Amino acid sequence: MSQRITIALNGEEQPLPPDSSVGDLLSILGSDGKSVAVVVNDAIIRPENRSTHQLQQGDRVELLIFAGGG
Amino acid sequence: MDVLKLGSYTFSSRLILGTGKFSNSRVMLEAVRASGAQLVTVALRRFNRQQAEDDLFGPLSSIEGITLMPNTSGASTAAEAVRAAHIARELSGSPFIKVEIHPNPQHLMPDPIETFEAARILAKEGFLVMPYIAADPVLAKRLEEVGCASVMPLGSAIGSGQGLATSEMLNIIIRESTIPVIVDAGLRSPSEAAHAMEMGCEAVLVNSAVAAAGNPPVMAEAFAEAVAAGRKAFMAGLMEKSGSAVATSPLTFLGTY
Numbered sequence: 114m115s116q117r118i119t120i121a122l123n124g125e126e127q128p129l130p131p132d133s134s135v136g137d138l139l140s141i142l143g144s145d146g147k148s149v150a151v152v153v154n155d156a157i158i159r160p161e162n163r164s165t166h167q168l169q170q171g172d173r174v175e176l177l178i179f180a181g182g183g
Numbered sequence: 184m185d186v187l188k189l190g191s192y193t194f195s196s197r198l199i200l201g202t203g204k205f206s207n208s209r210v211m212l213e214a215v216r217a218s219g220a221q222l223v224t225v226a227l228r229r230f231n232r233q234q235a236e237d238d239l240f241g242p243l244s245s246i247e248g249i250t251l252m253p254n255t256s257g258a259s260t261a262a263e264a265v266r267a268a269h270i271a272r273e274l275s276g277s278p279f280i281k282v283e284i285h286p287n288p289q290h291l292m293p294d295p296i297e298t299f300e301a302a303r304i305l306a307k308e309g310f311l312v313m314p315y316i317a318a319d320p321v322l323a324k325r326l327e328e329v330g331c332a333s334v335m336p337l338g339s340a341i342g343s344g345q346g347l348a349t350s351e352m353l354n355i356i357i358r359e360s361t362i363p364v365i366v367d368a369g370l371r372s373p374s375e376a377a378h379a380m381e382m383g384c385e386a387v388l389v390n391s392a393v394a395a396a397g398n399p400p401v402m403a404e405a406f407a408e409a410v411a412a413g414r415k416a417f418m419a420g421l422m423e424k425s426g427s428a429v430a431t432s433p434l435t436f437l438g439t440y
Contacts, residue, residue, distance in 0.1 A: 123229045142232055148240035149230055150274045155266075157273050175229065177270055178238045181211060182226020182254050183201030183341070183368075183390030 118170040129168060136164040138174065150177045185418060187386050189332045189363060190278065190311040192250065194221045197380065198410045199252070199365065200403065201390025202226075202239060204342075210399050212242055218403035221248050224281055224388070226256045227267055227274075240274065252313060254281040261300035268305050280305055281335070281367075282314040291341040295322050299329070306330035315367050318349035323356045323364070333362050335388060338379065339369030342391040346375045350382065357383040373402075373409030380413025381421060 117128045122138075129138060135158050139146040151158040152175040158166050168174065186193040200220040205211035215223055225239055243249055253271030258264035261284070268280045282305065284298050285291045293315050299322065302314045311332040316322055318336040326334050336356055339345030346369060347353065357364045363385035370376055376387045389406055396402035 123231075142230070144230065148238050148274065150227075150270045152270060157270060159273070177227045177274070178230050179225040179240045179243075179251070179253065179271075179274060180228035181202040181205060181208070181239060182256050183203045183224055183388070 118168065120168055120170075120172045120174050122174050123176060127174075133168050134164055135162075135166045135168065135174075138168060139163065139176075142176075144176075148178055151175075152177070185414070187363065189222075189313075192279075192311070194250075194386075196221045196407070196410075197386040197414055198376075198407050199224065199367075199386055199388040200393065201388065202243070203390055204394040205399060206394075208239060208242060211239075211394070212246070214393050214399040214403040215243070215246060215249070217400040217407070218393070219407045220403075222250050222252050222279065222386075224252045224254050224390070225275075226254050227271055250279065251275040251277045252279040252281050253277070254283045254315075255301070256283050256285075258284050258301075259286040259294070259297070260284070261297040261304065264297070264301035265304050268301075268310060272310070278309065278311045279332075280310045280312055282312055285315075285341075293317055293337075295319065298322075299325060302326055302331050303329040306332075313365070318352035318356060320352060320355040320359055323360060327360060327362050331362060333365050333385070334360065335365045335367035337368040338366045338375070341368045343369050344371035344392065345369050346371055347378060350378075353379070353384070354382060373405045376406050377409040377413035377416070380410055381416045383417055386410070 120127050187197050196219045198220050199222045200218045201224045255264040255267040258267050282301050284294045298314050302312045306312045313333050315335045323334040339348040365386040366379040366384050367388040370389050370392050379387050393399050393403045
């Protein structure tokens, strides 16, 4: 089995199996992804592209949701 | 019918509610329902596996007639606010964005230069830009000129409950503006909201006043009634003030004036 990769998830290191997609990452985190915005290296990854967008070693991934705010 | 017009959107409610600082999301949702608000603000936050239940998109979307207005809170530059707006639009599908750029957590006063720049860019991109600003008539005019959907000057500092401390400047902004003026921040009581509406504001945005009330849903309802009453009074036209007494009853029956 090939080496795991490490991404920066919301600023913290997150190991992942190689060839993981954005969709795989969301599954690992237990999110259905419906109300989560995904940003990889400053680019927004739309829902229709999440299963095909493969994450690379060192990618900066941000997951954002709506929370209370005024 | 008297409606609030923002871009191509119309709203019968003139109360905009913020969703921060509530003790829990159940109370917040009750308050949103009780307020009758049709435009509700939300903030972007990093997803946290442990706090997944904090996500408000689903619960808020389930309330009929609600349009989300995400804010750019957390941004301290125009570039960060533009980036936040893009992400927020992706999530909400709403064209509304409350541009909120306050670099100093001590007073939370909005940065006029970064706010202007972010608003200019986002309005050009087709967002319905609702900038949170100090009560500055010159800045308000400049924001109108670059295509903002409204201006949202503060009544007083965010969360301070100091009311309409800026009313003199608000009056100038209202008089000069051709886009809706919405008082955002600082209100504490429904009477202040009614006052803002009587002055000619097109709407008010409250959050802390409801969230930090003893009974938030009831306070939300009180604000809704006050905003409606204030609007009605504005539309009816307030009487002119007089420097001296003007009798409402005949003075000739018994008296010998």
